[in-house]
Amino acid sequence: QVQLQESGPGLVKPSQTVSLTCTVSGDSIASGGFYWSWIRHHPGKGLEWMGYIYYSGSTYYNPSLKTRLTISVDTSKNQFSLKLSSVTAADTAFYYCARYRAGLLPHLDSWGQGTLVTVSS
Amino acid sequence: EIVLTQSPGTLSLSPGERATLSCRASQSISSVYLAWFQHKPGQAPRLLIYGASTRATAIPDRFSGSGSGTDFTLTISRLEPEDFAVYYCQQFSSPPHTFGQGTKLEI
Numbered sequence: 001q002v003q004l005q006e007s008g009p010g011l012v013k014p015s016q017t018v019s020l021t022c023t024v025s026g027d028s029i030a031s032g033g034f035y036w037s038w039i040r041h042h043p044g045k046g047l048e049w050m051g052y053i054y055y056s057g058s059t060y061y062n063p064s065l066k067t068r069l070t071i072s073v074d075t076s077k078n079q080f081s082l083k084l085s086s087v088t089a090a091d092t093a094f095y096y097c098a099r100y101r102a103g104l105l106p107h108l109d110s111w112g113q114g115t116l117v118t119v120s121s
Numbered sequence: 122e123i124v125l126t127q128s129p130g131t132l133s134l135s136p137g138e139r140a141t142l143s144c145r146a147s148q149s150i151s152s153v154y155l156a157w158f159q160h161k162p163g164q165a166p167r168l169l170i171y172g173a174s175t176r177a178t179a180i181p182d183r184f185s186g187s188g189s190g191t192d193f194t195l196t197i198s199r200l201e202p203e204d205f206a207v208y209y210c211q212q213f214s215s216p217p218h219t220f221g222q223g224t225k226l227e228i
Contacts, residue, residue, distance in 0.1 A: 047223070
């Protein structure tokens with residue numbers, strides 16, 4: 001059974017870059033067949049889809065974040081990562097990584113527990 | 122970008138009652154591209170339904186999904202106390218894979 005675990009700093013200062021990593025166990029990113037996604041949840045608001053990456057490095061970003069967001073993959077460590085630059089208080093949120101099963105009936109079938117990132121000086 | 126609009130924003134019901142949640146897409150999408158999630162505070166979202174009507178693994182049969190085109194529905198036939206949460210729909214027809222704004226199901 002696949003498991004995903006987010007890690008990264010809980011507190012980031014405004015204008016800095018937040019870096020988060022998702023470690024995958026029970027599945028190999030390099031095996032293909034899935035896309036690896038980031039989603040965030042602003043407290044008191046809804047879910048926001050941020051983007052995904054394939055093992056090859058191919059990405060798709062939410063246009064609303066495209067200028068600040070970079071998603072990368074390290075198949076040797078079975079991890080994928082998120083970097084969000086120039087953060088503001090509006091980026092305070094729970095950040096989740098998830099596995100996206102594309103194909104005939106696409107869906108996000110496995111999620112990490114999430115990590116809270118607070119942007120504050 | 123496909124916008125999903127969920128209604129109502131908040132639904133107040135009691136255990137044992139039937140809940141009907143709506144998700145409307147800004148353009149027609151194939152039913153294979155619509156999923157529903159349950160989200161509780163401090164937890165990861167839980168996949169309930171994908172392909173508009175296929176229950177995910179271990180999801181009780183009181184949860185059902187239906188719909189096509191622009192209108193989709195999640196029905197919970199008999200509410201249990203653990204069902205009170207926020208519910209989101211999500212589309213995979215075209216990226217960005219947007220979510221609806223959520224329906225809060227409260228006692």
